[in-house]
Amino acid sequence: MADRPLIDHDYKTPLEYANTPNMDRLAKGGLVGLMDPIGPGIRPGSDVANLALLGYDPAKYYTGRGALEALGAGLKLSPTDVAFRCNFATVNDDFRVEDRRAGRIRKGASKLAKAVDEIKVESTPGVKTTFKSTVEHRAVLVLRGEKLSRNVSDVDPKEDGMKIRIARASDGSEEGKRTAAAVNEFVKRSHEVLREHPLNQERAKDGEKVANIVLPRGAGTVPTLPSFKSMFDLQGSCISGTALIKGIATAAGLEVIDVRGATGGLKTDYEAKAKAVIEGAKDKNFVFLHVKAPDIAGHDGDFKAKVRTIEEVDSLVGMVIDEVDIGLNYVALASDHATPVGYGTHTGDPVPVVIGGPDVPASRLLKLSEATASRGNLGRIKGTDLMPIITDFVGRSRLYGS
């Protein structure tokens, strides 16, 4: 949601431009401030930002994104498994990337994944691979076996027109080299399997981009997180359409609630999500709701879409605070990071944060925005501060000292 003022929109941010009566209502009666997801100027990935929001210091707990994605995709991981985020992509005969999302392939991805899942890597005895497609062109790869390491570089060059990279041991270790060898063989084999696949021959015939290779990135192992319950004395659940957030929630021991229509995309069912929050609040005392849409609009550089998604999130906030009595319960609202439409990528800006509920000092602000939040009554906090503050308001904080 957070953004920067735009010269071609009267120096307003999308949040300032949007009509957000419900967020404004929450902000007026609550604590409002700025929050650095990690620290001032630190540009966070969604993984570390959401770990921090849930109270887990990434400096202590972050072990790579891949395993969080794999957990979120419903795979079971052992502590020694190394997992990767993957894209189905289109490469030419020179292994130059024509489209790192293979035309955002939708149909047939799971069939292609089945073929890829049958690959057996031979260069590294004892290593087994599991491959599963998730949303559109996205998938996860898990390497299982002895002496593997998450210290391997990405195969995905993360830019169209570049050649794919050879995975390497980023720490020079034997385990890293062994893992890199397995990944490189897997990528080569994925090309062999996919380019012959009938589904791709059909796509080619229809003038569609072929999904003729798998590009892994973001090697990771499962983080050892103390349970959310043990940290904050709260029984929690998580509602999200994205595998990463589900994976973080799973690693933290939150119950992942699957909501039909929660897509993790631009179009998601806000009403279904709001209902799930209200329903979840009945048998849990903490519900973590994540909406991906404004981030996508930011990545797309689409001001209008960002304003629209913010207004849709506002309607969701309205549904929640109308049903959840904030004279008795607490509702906190924050971006996990800024994705300014003028940049199309995450930036290190602080984000607005609001905490509403009983006995919370009222900011008396009339409108929630990046600018008003910078003058709010909460001051400037860090992502990892949010859960301790909430825990203290709900009366479940432990005394430090005596």
Add this chain to the structure above:
Amino acid sequence: MADRPLIDHDYKTPLEYANTPNMDRLAKGGLVGLMDPIGPGIRPGSDVANLALLGYDPAKYYTGRGALEALGAGLKLSPTDVAFRCNFATVNDDFRVEDRRAGRIRKGASKLAKAVDEIKVESTPGVKTTFKSTVEHRAVLVLRGEKLSRNVSDVDPKEDGMKIRIARASDGSEEGKRTAAAVNEFVKRSHEVLREHPLNQERAKDGEKVANIVLPRGAGTVPTLPSFKSMFDLQGSCISGTALIKGIATAAGLEVIDVRGATGGLKTDYEAKAKAVIEGAKDKNFVFLHVKAPDIAGHDGDFKAKVRTIEEVDSLVGMVIDEVDIGLNYVALASDHATPVGYGTHTGDPVPVVIGGPDVPASRLLKLSEATASRGNLGRIKGTDLMPIITDFVGRSRLYGS
């Protein structure tokens, strides 16, 4: 002093409700902000909060409360001693606590303490005990001997109606077990000694609660603090009515000034304290003054008493800033933590902080409160930040780097 807005007092806090012309004067011309004693949302005990205020990071220096209390009670401790805070309490034959303050016993506590001090524990050879009463039902116990540990749990259940607890080694160590055994025997022996004591027989006859047991809690060893002088280049003294604060000051190498009438209670002699500050400022360049009263009113949940004690503190502030020329000297004012009357316990809220003196930017606020402080010119700092800021203003900070 710090609190939360109260619904039955026009959403005002006691500080907002109180008439505080002197604090307001200090605030208007000084730096004003919010201070997290430890960190946002962290609920501090008085021990860690005051260590932090004096510039000692509790994460680095805190070794339990008991030894600080014992130091404050005037006992000399060696680094291997383990000390406990204790209450005289009333238990029934089942060791269920009827009153963990033995009717807030005043008279005769030192006589009872003398009898308890003569106890010799036999289960743990080589361990000697020292016992001393302090204020009302409060006392300290010191175990001296080899192979003792502060990792032992509390005997005091901290709630009336509960059975007393058996002390245990919280880390499972041999030293912990040995210490726990000594504590448990001491508690048992204290019951034997006290229930037969003539003073208790008198109390029973008079219908008063008998002080028939001693309940230790908060095991601690003396922290190894670098001297306050070495940290901030300031020669300091401390004025306080409470053993804990005196103990922290002693451990930091501050001179403890005993002020007749400084009780550490709701009624304390504010004028005597103010005079001691002014007197102390003559041959020292730092005076730490602690007032306990607003905290007690907060624990009692007594809004009126809290407003009154804040107004009394305000008059003290007036006496100090009228005498200490703040065109030449610095006066800082802060709560060590919040004790909201609606909660009756410490919370993790940030507290208002003010720094007045030469060349300090003026906040121009008209009234000191939690809300105005949240928009003050100091921003949001941590407890351990206060001494470095003061040290820098007085021109005694060391250059970092070169």
